[in-house]
Amino acid sequence: MRIAVVHGPNLNLLGVREPEIYGAATLGDVNRALADLAAELGAEVEPFQSNSEGRILDFLADVRDRADGMLVNPAGLGHTSVALLDGLLAISRPFVEVHLSNPAARESFRRQSLLTPAAVGVVAGFGMDSYLSGFRCLHNHLLRADAEHR
Numbered sequence: 001m002r003i004a005v006v007h008g009p010n011l012n013l014l015g016v017r018e019p020e021i022y023g024a025a026t027l028g029d030v031n032r033a034l035a036d037l038a039a040e041l042g043a044e045v046e047p048f049q050s051n052s053e054g055r056i057l058d059f060l061a062d063v064r065d066r067a068d069g070m071l072v073n074p075a076g077l078g079h080t081s082v083a084l085l086d087g088l089l090a091i092s093r094p095f096v097e098v099h100l101s102n103p104a105a106r107e108s109f110r111r112q113s114l115l116t117p118a119a120v121g122v123v124a125g126f127g128m129d130s131y132l133s134g135f136r137c138l139h140n141h142l143l144r145a146d147a148e149h150r
């Protein structure tokens with residue numbers, strides 16, 4: 001089983017970006033922790049980060065054939081991007097939305113995510129653990145879906 005991980009704009013700056021909100025872990029730390037968890041679960045992980053919406057959409061189209069599901073931190077794009085929602089719908093792969101912070105507890109413009117209605121679920125507010133929990137939940141979801149199709 002392969003899970004692709006999309007990190008949206010500005011997440012390349014994790015560790016230096018508003019650490020009081022997003023924590024001290026870098027993007028490398030997050031990706032390493034996901035790789036360790038994937039190995040423990042016998043799964044594969046393919047991380048991708050871009051600050052460009054177009055590059056993220058190109059990645060989704062490209063990874064479609066090799067990913068069973070997606071873990072997505074859309075960052076600011078979650079609040080604004082119909083194109084990202086459409087890109088995720090277009091590839092027909094289950095996805096879990098994750099956020100390091102809890103957007104619902106922050107400014108009002110962060111309270112809406114365009115992706116949430118299409119997500120299997122959302123994990124937010126736990127820093128790096130949001131990614132790790134989201135990965136476990138998605139992995140279980142995919143195993144269940146696989147068993148149901150046999």
Ligand code: DQA
Pocket residue numbers: 009010073074075076077098099100101102103110
């Ligand atoms: C974020 C929350 C978003 O509101 C924000 O724009 C981000 C990061 C998070 O992980 O907490 O860039 O997705």
